[in-house]
Amino acid sequence: MKLLDGKKVAGALDEKMTLRVEDLKKKGITPSIAVILVGDSGASSVYVRNKRRRAEKLGMDFQLIHYKDDVSENELLAKIDELNNDKTVDGFIVQLPLPKSINEERVIQAIDSKKDVDGFAPDNVGNLWIGEPHTKPATAAGILMMLDYYDVDLDGKNVVIIGRSNIVGKPVAAMMLARNATVTIAHSHTKNLKELAKTADILVVAIGQAKFVTKDYVKDGAVVVDVGMDRDENDKLCGDVDFADVENTASMMTPVPGGVGPMTITALMDQVLELAEARANA
Numbered sequence: 001m002k003l004l005d006g007k008k009v010a011g012a013l014d015e016k017m018t019l020r021v022e023d024l025k026k027k028g029i030t031p032s033i034a035v036i037l038v039g040d041s042g043a044s045s046v047y048v049r050n051k052r053r054r055a056e057k058l059g060m061d062f063q064l065i066h067y068k069d070d071v072s073e074n075e076l077l078a079k080i081d082e083l084n085n086d087k088t089v090d091g092f093i094v095q096l097p098l099p100k101s102i103n104e105e106r107v108i109q110a111i112d113s114k115k116d117v118d119g120f121a122p123d124n125v126g127n128l129w130i131g132e133p134h135t136k137p138a139t140a141a142g143i144l145m146m147l148d149y150y151d152v153d154l155d156g157k158n159v160v161i162i163g164r165s166n167i168v169g170k171p172v173a174a175m176m177l178a179r180n181a182t183v184t185i186a187h188s189h190t191k192n193l194k195e196l197a198k199t200a201d202i203l204v205v206a207i208g209q210a211k212f213v214t215k216d217y218v219k220d221g222a223v224v225v226d227v228g229m230d231r232d233e234n235d236k237l238c239g240d241v242d243f244a245d246v247e248n249t250a251s252m253m254t255p256v257p258g259g260v261g262p263m264t265i266t267a268l269m270d271q272v273l274e275l276a277e278a279r280a281n282a
């Protein structure tokens, strides 16, 4: 089995992105991202810290706007309006999940789609599906960058995605479909999931259940992409795939940590750079 080493690929792609940042700075533009974080959930704080670290490593501006979890929806909407109109910010994201008291959809829809570096705004989602220009959801884009890096061809391949979320399952499906894969989205109501998963040349797992996928879900020689960020029985970080059980069946697979997570951040920074480059050329 060959490891799809997200940490290594992210490092390699960082070198190219650093050059893009330097080019922009010569033109007087510093690529800039802002992150709105509500509350102090441990996981979100780690992800946001990783994003900051990577942005600063690349020489980009990173601004964290951190609210307590009792922030009002109106306060968030006012901040979003401010960022929408701030010409020095290329893009921003609202870290999900938000507290239950806040209407997540309303907040996401307030983000100017031109600054929506998560690709979650409705027109970006629609444009993704019809093949028009759009910003790209980072996890899905990061998975494709990694498969491209390892020369995993998607054309004509059977892809099964377990998980139908707006932030992972659906955008992965759209992007792989656009690359001529035959895509099936499976979920909690899917019948005969093991048999279906076993038809996959490429299996993408994004369900949020620790070590759910064992070798009886995996065809011999399949490529397995694990999007999970879970905790095992010893509270250790692990994925949705039982790595030790699957590693002798898959031909390639991502570890957790060090797989899709770092690539998600790479794709986010790449998206910010694209917007900054558009600003430079405007």
Ligand SMILES: Nc1nc(=O)c2c([nH]1)NC[C@@H]1CN(c3ccc(C(=O)N[C@@H](CCC(=O)O)C(=O)O)cc3)C=[N+]21
Pocket: 046, 047, 050, 093, 094, 095, 096, 097, 118, 138, 139, 229, 237, 256, 257, 258, 259, 260, 261, 262, 264, 265
């Ligand atoms: N608006 C929004 N956009 C997101 O892109 C978004 C979000 N909300 N909410 C949560 C998910 C999750 N996500 C991750 C980012 C980095 C790692 C990451 O750096 N993972 C490291 C390890 C992290 C650790 O040590 O816990 C790794 O896999 O090696 C993971 C997950 C972005 N998300």
